Amino acid sequence: MSGGFPRPACRYPILLVLAAIALSGCSLLRGPQQAPITEAVPEFVEPASNALVAGPPETTVQTEAAKPETPAKPKRPATPPPKKETPPPPVATPAPPPPTPAPLIVTRLIDRNQAHGLLDSEVQKPDGKVVGRAVDLVTDANGRPIEMIVNLQGFLGVGDRKVNFPWSAFRFTPSAKTAPITLNLAPGQAPAPDRAKAAAAAAGTATATRLPLLDATVERPNGGKVGRVVDVLIDGNAQPQAVVLDVSGMVSADRRTIAANWSALRFAVRDKTLAALMDLSDAAIAASPPYASGEPIRAVSPAPPAPAPVPVPAQGTSTSSAAASTARAAR
Numbered sequence: 001m002s003g004g005f006p007r008p009a010c011r012y013p014i015l016l017v018l019a020a021i022a023l024s025g026c027s028l029l030r031g032p033q034q035a036p037i038t039e040a041v042p043e044f045v046e047p048a049s050n051a052l053v054a055g056p057p058e059t060t061v062q063t064e065a066a067k068p069e070t071p072a073k074p075k076r077p078a079t080p081p082p083k084k085e086t087p088p089p090p091v092a093t094p095a096p097p098p099p100t101p102a103p104l105i106v107t108r109l110i111d112r113n114q115a116h117g118l119l120d121s122e123v124q125k126p127d128g129k130v131v132g133r134a135v136d137l138v139t140d141a142n143g144r145p146i147e148m149i150v151n152l153q154g155f156l157g158v159g160d161r162k163v164n165f166p167w168s169a170f171r172f173t174p175s176a177k178t179a180p181i182t183l184n185l186a187p188g189q190a191p192a193p194d195r196a197k198a199a200a201a202a203a204g205t206a207t208a209t210r211l212p213l214l215d216a217t218v219e220r221p222n223g224g225k226v227g228r229v230v231d232v233l234i235d236g237n238a239q240p241q242a243v244v245l246d247v248s249g250m251v252s253a254d255r256r257t258i259a260a261n262w263s264a265l266r267f268a269v270r271d272k273t274l275a276a277l278m279d280l281s282d283a284a285i286a287a288s289p290p291y292a293s294g295e296p297i298r299a300v301s302p303a304p305p306a307p308a309p310v311p312v313p314a315q316g317t318s319t320s321s322a323a324a325s326t327a328r329a330a331r
Helices: 011-030 197-203 281-288 313-331
Strands: 105-110 113-119 123-125 129-137 144-151 160-167 170-172 181-183 217-219 224-233 238-247 255-262 268-271 273-277 297-302
Touching: 113 238, 224 255, 238 297
Parallel strands: 123 181, 217 273, 255 297
Antiparallel strands: 105 297, 113 224, 123 129, 129 144, 144 160, 170 181, 217 224, 224 238, 238 255, 268 273
16 A cells, blocks of 8 residues: 555554553562663773872761760870989099097197206206205106105315205296295204215216106106106196106207107106106107207197097998887787
8 A cells, every 4th residue: 555645653652651650560569670681881991191199088967866976985095104214423432531640749838937957957956055956756556756866065066065955845936036946854854974985986886776856767568768857847846847858869950959848757667676667669769859948848749549440330231220129029
């Protein structure tokens, strides 16, 4: 029928629409249908040469319905371990000053109005008449004066003789302007006029119990020489206060004398005779002030030995001792 009117071209689309509606209605009645299988389309991959540009950071907007998150507790910063402090270098302790050297001598001042030299001093009777001069003093083994030897004067020097008198027969006045020694003899103490020369010589001889002191040599206990006695200083109570020693040649060649305290003398028997001893070293002699007429009398003595140092216990020892004492007290 090619010669008739042509069929309209739109009838096929209408049929397709109606078929689609019918099919959609059937799918609603039958329930959910399996999703159509589609072919995976390969994604387009950009070439590596094109660099990706980072976009702005995404911001999350919290809605009113969302609960606010609990803020996290701030973490405490970690405390770094304490640094070990390097101890400072030890401070050099200055050396203690050297100890003060121990003194060599002890000095005592003697008033010249309170003591007078014995040697060659005038001796008078109680009436004031001068009868002679003192020449020596004799001591016993304990250092006590027992006799004085007086050179009695004769007429114009004729008949002079040395006589020893008991020490108790003399009175001393050191400050007297006249004769400082007065001989006050009791009736039985007068010497015999015809005394033998041998007896007079024996009076000035040293024995094991008596020592004429003038011109005697004072020694150290080790046998060293200290000096020679040239005078003895006597006070108003008839007590010897010091001896004057000639120490020439001990520390210098010049003539030199010093005064030494009587209490510094000791007496001992040596070679069957009494001897005077004194612990006065050469250094102590050099440190002693000189003795001179008309100047203050400074009598010296050897300095006493320094006391031994007391050991100081260590701190630990003292602590343990204190703890032991406390424990004993608690018992």
